[in-house]
Structures are given as structure tokens and as C-alpha cells.
Amino acid sequence: MENDALDYCIENNITVLAYSSLAQGLLTGKFGPDHEFAKGDHRARNRLFQADNYQRVQQALDNLRPIAGRYGVSLAQLALAWLIAQPQTCSIAGARKAEQVLDNAKAVKIKLLPDDLEEIDRIGRTVSDHLDDNPVMWEF
Numbered sequence: 001m002e003n004d005a006l007d008y009c010i011e012n013n014i015t016v017l018a019y020s021s022l023a024q025g026l027l028t029g030k031f032g033p034d035h036e037f038a039k040g041d042h043r044a045r046n047r048l049f050q051a052d053n054y055q056r057v058q059q060a061l062d063n064l065r066p067i068a069g070r071y072g073v074s075l076a077q078l079a080l081a082w083l084i085a086q087p088q089t090c091s092i093a094g095a096r097k098a099e100q101v102l103d104n105a106k107a108v109k110i111k112l113l114p115d116d117l118e119e120i121d122r123i124g125r126t127v128s129d130h131l132d133d134n135p136v137m138w139e140f
């Protein structure tokens with residue numbers, strides 16, 4: 001998206017609606033390095049949840065934790081606040097439980113400082129720079 005469509009959307013006043021804003025829960029930090037998904041949980045077939053990508057995500061989450069701590073917010077809220085701070089970008093945040101909806105909704109009130117937005121972007125690239133151009137994250 002950032003590589004081939006985002007600039008066009010910004011220039012032409014087209015809204016970007018991000019789905020999978022929490023990378024299917026990965027950005028909440030609740031899945032540790034040794035997490036094993038239950039049989040049938042399709043997240044195990046998402047490339048972000050596999051091998052080197054997964055380890056890079058864990059490192060990135062460790063780097064994000066102090067930023068979330070400074071704002072007193074959860075990692076999920078930090079991820080969503082960063083996302084909706086991007087130009088012309090809205091977010092669908094998935095949720096399976098009511099408390100997740102309430103937690104995620106609080107992200108709209110978080111105003112991240114420009115330096116922190118840049119730092120979060122830099123941390124995100126330690127993962128995304130290693131991905132290929134295939135926008136489909138699943139290996140079905």
C-alpha cells in the first residue's frame with residue numbers, strides 16, 4: 001500500500017480504509033515468541049506469524065512497549081492511534097469480545113507526537129522492509 005497506492009490516494013483525496021489493523025491481534029503483543037496457535041486458527045498461516053517475520057515482530061513489539069508506556073496506553077491502542085494518524089486513513093479494528101471493542105475505541109483520543117509517529121514508523125519498517133511485494137499475507 002505504502003509502495004504503490006498511498007501517495008496516489010493522498011494526492012487524489014481518496015480515503016484509505018485499513019483492515020486487519022491489529023495484524024489479526026499480533027500488534028496487541030499478546031502472542032509471545034513461543035506461542036502455538038490452536039488447530040484451525042488460520043493466523044498460523046499468516047506470513048507475519050511465521051519464522052523470521054514473527055521474531056522480527058516480537059523485537060518490534062519490545063521496542064514499541066516503552067512508547068505505549070509513556071502514553072499509558074495498550075499496544076493495540078498505540079497501533080490504532082498510529083494508523084489513524086496517517087494521512088486520510090481510517091481503520092477497521094476487528095474484535096471478538098466487548099472489552100476489545102472498548103479498548104480499541106479509546107485509540108481515537110490518543111494524539112501521538114510527531115517524533116513518536118516517526119519512531120513507530122521506523123520500528124514498523126524493521127518488519128515490513130523484509131516482506132516481499134505480495135499483499136496477500138496468507139498461505140492458504
Ligand SMILES: NC(=O)c1ccc[n+]([C@@H]2O[C@H](COP(=O)([O-])OP(=O)(O)OC[C@H]3O[C@@H](n4cnc5c(N)ncnc54)[C@H](OP(=O)(O)O)[C@@H]3O)[C@@H](O)[C@H]2O)c1
Pocket residue numbers: 019020021022023024025026028030076092093094095096097099100101103104
Ligand atoms: N483480514 C482480512 O483479510 C479481512 C478482509 C476483509 C474484511 N475483514 C474484516 O475486517 C475486520 C478486521 O479483520 P481482522 O480480524 O484481520 O482485524 P484485526 O483488527 O487485525 O485483528 C482483530 C483480532 O485481534 C484481536 N483483538 C482485537 N482487539 C484486541 C484487544 N484490544 N486486545 C487483545 N486482542 C484484540 C481479536 O482476536 P482474538 O481475540 O481471537 O485474539 C480480534 O479478532 C473483520 O471484521 C474482518 O471480517 C478482514
